[in-house]
Amino acid sequence: MAESGGSAPFIRIENVTKKFGTFAAVDNVSLDIGKGELFALLGGSGCGKTTLLRMLAGFEMPSAGRIFIDGQDMAGIAPYDRPVNMMFQSYALFPHMSVEKNVGYGLKHERNMTAGDRRDRVKQMLDLVKLTELAGRKPHQLSGGQRQRVALARALARQPKLLLLDEPLGALDKKLREHTQFEIMNIQDRTGITFVVVTHDQEEAMTLASRIAVMDRGVIRQVGTPTSIYEYPASKFVAGFIGSINMFEGKVTAATKGEVEADVPELGGKVLLASDAVAEKGAAITVAVRPEKIAISRARPKGGNAFPGTVKDLGYFGKDSLYRVKMASGTVVSVNSVNAIRVREDQRVAQWEDKVWLSFEPSSALLLTQ
Amino acid sequence: MPSWFNTWFNRDGWSKSIIAIPYFWLVFFFLIPFAIVVVMSFAERTATSPPVGFLPDFPYVTFENYGRLVGDWVYIRAYSTSIINAFMATILCLIVGYPMALGITRVNKSWRNILLMLVILPFWTSFLLRVYAWIGLMGSNSWFNKLLTAIVNSVLPADMAFRNIPMMNSNFAVVLVLVYSYLPFMILPLYANLEKLDTTLNEAAMDLGSRPWQVFKDVTLPLSIPGIIAGGLLVFIPASGELVIPSLVGNASDPMIGRVINDEFLTARHWPMASAVAVALLLLLVVPLMAYNHFEAKAQAGGKP
């Protein structure tokens, strides 16, 4: 992906593989990350996110491949010599040191700082994470969220060129999590430090990151901006991993430049897709449509891509409603519609067991081949 | 059984009975005997059996035994010999045992169990046998002594060379055998402590710029202080009252306090004096311990704003 800017990338991961025994936790991964990016590694449990991060920090050596940070080959460079700081999944605060000592720990290795400089920096960091009042406490006297902020301040204190965050918000409640997400984005904005954030929460990745890499079993499946990952997933795996999506098997019946017509028995008819993908007539494809891109109506809408079905389930969530509609083929389609106008229950678009029509724009449907 | 008993027993009688066992043990086998010893230390030696009696008039007790304790050079010297020997042994056990305990935590699981087995393996042969083995090793004609002599002579000028090194019947021998005998008591609590430490703390320190030695100094060492203290007490306390090792390999004219108690009790049949020596030894060991606990508790409570 060329979105990281024209000049040489800040981090270059070249064909990196990490094997534990014969098992490849990270399998031939190549990735470029630009300076000042907030980059997210997203993937399910055990897909190798932490392992990749630990290789950047220097705690694991790649079995094959090379890693460059700021143009420098990291092979054989110990963690304490890398311009990198890491915030650990478990925070790893020193239990015998006060908050202040924890935050200042990395600074004692900064030769060109005076004692006064160090004190100022610690104070500045504590201000940043709003922990000035708790400077004298030990980690066991803090709440989970406070500990997490100490860990963040400690990792930031040395002003590294690269900051690695391993599931930084995993232990926080929803509200504190959202608050801290904004804090992290703020800090990133002000300091210009390059961030690599590991998460298994796709919403978190979408909110935080300027770019996301989706990982699966040690392999990177797609890299892109949140929008491109969500709207233009390259594979069924990525489409299914990010948000929810309806997927139907089909066969191409006609293909012109920019437009593909496919027969989709599950929906009970022909589907028109706006797609640049080169599809040959007769090829098996997958048609994917996100629930919020499907319109639901009682009357048959004008135009193509309209299919009849029966409402089997209905969930009301306040700002939107979720319908589960059963098609003639038996396939169930999820539809998400925003409750843009206020109506009483009996005035809803559809009720249980109602016959409805589902429709979507040709440009809203995705054509996936893998 | 009366019904109130059944009710009580089912409610919390079980847990109370179980908790009571160690308390009974402590009372019957420690507190009461210790009280007897304390009382006896204020008595006089008599020609009766047992050879203990109190004064006929008020105040009935005598402080003469304790007076001798602080006035008589023999006792002061025995106490200092004991404390110095035990202290040396504790420090050496720590120096030898710490790297061993740390090493055991850094190998994989199956090796760990083998190494721990090796640490406690010496317990499977008789303690006395092992001390006798050391007597053999330290004797002037043993290979061990010859080896040491050769090493020492290799750094000394030729005209100062030793024929052999007189090791037996010295405090050196006592400390050597104390270290050998008590080393497992240092290693095991240290290992238990070090094994629990979270290794990601080491990684965090390294990530923040510390080299391995500094990581040890800043993280591992301070977090292992409870293990050092536990191991230190387990070595120091029994070593300072040790009787067998100094009797077998030590210098009879510079006895440790265990030997003095033994001699007072059996040879001189001065039970009150033996009791006073024992009580003073206990105070000598317990008071610093209680002071430590006190400050430790204070340090724990501190730090709160």
Ligand SMILES: Nc1ncnc2c1ncn2[C@@H]1O[C@H](COP(=O)(O)OP(=O)(O)OP(=O)(O)O)[C@@H](O)[C@H]1O
């Ligand atoms: N030291 C190790 N030895 C053997 N296997 C390991 C080791 N570390 C990790 N693995 C394996 O490598 C795989 C990837 O692990 P990793 O910790 O990178 O996952 P993750 O993506 O961070 O998962 P999570 O979201 O659960 O933290 C897992 O299957 C794990 O079992």
Ligand SMILES: [Mg+2]
């Ligand atoms: Mg992980």
